[in-house]
Amino acid sequence: MARHLITSALPYINGIKHLGNLVGSQLPADLYARFLRTRGHEVMFICATDEHGTPAELAAAKTGEPVADYCARMHGVQAELARGFGLSFDHYGRSSSPQNHALTQHFAGRLADNGYIAEVSEKQVYSVDDGRFLPDRYIEGTCPNCGYDKARGDQCENCTKQLDPTDLIDPRSAISGSTNLEVRETKHLYLRQSALKDQISDWIDSKTDWPILTTSIARKWLDDGEGLQDRGITRDLHWGVPVRRGDQPWPGMEGKVFYVWFDAPIEYIAATAEWADANGKTDADWRRWWRRDEGADDVTYTQFMGKDNVPFHTLSFPATLIGSGEPWRMVDYIKSFNYLTYDGGQFSTSQGRGVFMDHALEILPADYWRWWLLSHAPESGDSEFTWENFQQSVNKDLADVLGNFVSRITKFCRSKFGETVPEGGQYGPEEAALVEALTARIRAYEGFMAAMDVRKSASELRAIWVLGNEYLQSAAPWSTFKTDPEKAAMQVRLGLNLIRLYAVLSAPFIPFASRAMLDAMGTGDDTWPDDVAAALTALPAGHAFTVPDVLFAKITDEQRAEWAERFKGVRQ
RNA sequence: GGGCGUGUAGCUCAAUGGUUAGAGCAGGGCGCUCAUAACGCCUUGGUUGGGGGUUCGAGUCCCUCCGCGCCUACCA
Structure with a gap:
């Protein structure tokens, strides 16, 4: 009997997830958790909704709800769908939980104390009419390279050239279309990943049993160009974990929040704390899964995720844990997946193309x-x-x-x-x-x-x-x-x-x-x-049974045709 | 552009450098009659993307070309 900690990549709060999202992390994680439980191991299987960031704010604005209400409602929807698919999480948490606020601020404070946080003043595009700073890809304009008029601030989709938002001709907000943009000075915290590069590199090198898909992505980031770069971990948003240094205010960072990718992996830990609180357990009960000095030394920790999540789980999150100087349980094995495509193309939320979790359960068990x-x-x-x-x-x-x-x-x-x-x-x-x-x-x-x-x-x-x-x-x-x-x-x-x-x-x-x-x-x-x-002798002679209903009704040709038509998506 | 991955039967996929490249599905034949016209047995399909090289031996290693996918650090 061993102890297994299992986490699935956190589904983003914005909308219903499609089958590709499901098979890329939550479903195989559930398979593994169920198997280990039935083999008699002690399992802690954690998932949560990832609720912060610009897309959540925009989605809430679209429905007219306060963003906190929107996230609470969507969390309920996603939790219900998870139950419908039989995903056997020990706890399905929320990255917006008080536990995650406290832990995220704790890690930031530790990192700062250990010299791994830098304050950087930089210039960013601010949209006056939207009342917010715009991430690069939320700025549209004409590509200076090819003249494409819907180029994004990070890259032109037409000619694939990498861009800086200030390169764009006639830039406008992708949110509102407003051209009332200005470049403003703003201060942000950076995680000094470059200072942790050697430790992360050694750690990656120790994982000789990891799939090439996983280690090659990590090595690329570590070794490419000038090596691992520092990463901004704060944003000028309203919805998120307020920037604090542990339980102390952080002078100069008032009104800012941590970047969603900083707080999301920490939610793996915080969700375990949420589990303890929700089930009348003590802090020691969850810490024995995460703190090597408090009982987690014999825990095997496995993460499941799509390949797009690998850099954050092999570099940024480990940098946070290592940089804290505290004995946190680090991941032992990362199981990463490629993508599921739909009938020759991609699943598309905006075009309604492909099968989404809610529709899937409507039509079949x-x-x-x-x-x-x-x-x-x-x-x-x-x-x-x-x-x-x-x-x-x-x-x-x-x-x-x-x-x-x-x-x-x-x-x-x-x-x-x-x-x-x-x-x-x-x-x-x-x-x-x-x-x-x-x-x-x-x-x-x-x-x-x-x-x-x-x-x-x-x-x-x-x-x-x-x-x-x-x-x-x-x-x-x-x-x-x-x-x-x-x-x-x-x-x-x-x-x-x-x-x-x-x-x-x-x-x-x-x-x-x-x-x-x-x-x-x-x-x-x-x-x-x-x-x-x-x-094969478990059921003895004389034991009563019943003839069950048909376990699996067949999918008819008519159903197949109907569903193919229904989910093909709107043509452009 | 750079990096990584991938290309094997009509389809979905296997194969620590080592017999004649294997399964499932689909196709063909036979059998069975308990069952959701289900099940079982047999069987037809391959120049392993193209070309070159290393080796006693290459789907596997090296080089090169072609196709596809992903990543490329402020979407998450």
């Missing part, structure tokens, strides 16, 4: 999505969602291979023996062979799951399901019943036990269907099959 997304997780490269592939995979894997297995064995038993596990006969050589085959595959499955090899785990689980159909085909209880009813009873008893076994093994992928299978088998016994032979 969560397990359909969980299974397809996880069994096609973008681990080695980007992967593509198409309705045809989705329909074929789900119908074949879930309805035909697993669902139909449950159906055929329960219905056969009901018609020949009634709705109790039948008595008679003894497991023989065929059953021993099945146990052997199952054991080999289950051990392989455990290995893939422990290694977070998501697609291989799914493939192995499916092969385990197939073994049940192979057994039934060769045992043929419908034939044996005619000549040797006792033997048929034994075969059916084994089949029913396989359903329970499959429910246990499949729960990390399809928790809702697994629950339905256990309920149908009339048992709450979900112990992991360390001993497969023993696991």
Whole structure:
């Protein structure tokens, strides 16, 4: 029994997330958390909404709500969707929580005390009509290079040239279109990552088991050009964690907040504190997950995220933790994912292109999505969602291979023996062979799951399901019943036990269907099959069960066509 | 431009430098009849993006060219 801390990248508060966001962090993290729990480990699985920054303020302005109200409402929406998908967070926090305010200010104070904060005066574009400083990409204008009239302040999308906002001809606010812009002097805090470069570099080099995708991104930032650059960690915004030096005011920084990427990773820690507060625990209860001097030395910490999040988790956040000089638990393994594309293109919130979490749950149960997304997780490269592939995979894997297995064995038993596990006969050589085959595959499955090899785990689980159909085909209880009813009873008893076994093994992928299978088998016994032979005797003769409803209804061609049309998005 | 990744069967993907490059789906055939027209068995598909090199041996390592994706530090 080990202790595992698991965090998923924080979904941004602005709007409903799409399936690509889901499969890039929260869903595989949930798979891993569920697996470790069922193996008997102590797990702390943390996620939260990332609520600060300009986009949240703009989204709130659009709906006319105060930004705090908007975030509270959207947090509720996202939490409900997370529940709908069966995401088993121990706590789903908010980066706007008082706990995160305090911790973020604490880290800033420690960093300042240790000399890792610099105050820098710089010039930024201020929009008088919007009443706010504008991030580079919120400034539009004509590209001095190619003449494109919708170039952004950071880069021209047309000619890909890197720009500075002051390069733009006829600059205007991308928010309001106002041209009433001026350059103002403003003071900001910078995290002196350059001073921590060697320590971060050594730390990255010690992670020899990390995927190349992860370490190469980190190394690029460390080694490119003049090396790791300092990073601004404050912004001129209203919504965010007010800049304070620990619990003291920070002279000269009044009215400013910390940059969202400074406070967001700290929320991993703060959300654990929120968990403690919400569950009547003490500070020591959450600190034993995070402080190496307070019990976290034996914790294994795993982070899940999309590849775009890697620099912040390999550089900025570690810089914050190292620079604090305090013994915080650092990440042990980063599992990063590529992107999911939709039918040959990108998911697009603005164009309504692709499937979003709320719509997904409207049209199909969560397990359909969980299974397809996880069994096609973008681990080695980007992967593509198409309705045809989705329909074929789900119908074949879930309805035909697993669902139909449950159906055929329960219905056969009901018609020949009634709705109790039948008595008679003894497991023989065929059953021993099945146990052997199952054991080999289950051990392989455990290995893939422990290694977070998501697609291989799914493939192995499916092969385990197939073994049940192979057994039934060769045992043929419908034939044996005619000549040797006792033997048929034994075969059916084994089949029913396989359903329970499959429910246990499949729960990390399809928790809702697994629950339905256990309920149908009339048992709450979900112990992991360390001993497969023993696991196949869990349901004894005479034990009552029920024939469940169809576990997975098939997706019809008509449904597929309708959904493809509905989610294709507006044409430009 | 620079960096990283990727390219294997119609599709989705495997393959510590080591037999004849393997699975699932789709396609074809046979079997079974308990089951959601489901299941099982057999089977057709490959010049591993192109070219060159190293090696006894290359999908794998090196060079080069081509395609695709991502990142490039103030979106988060």
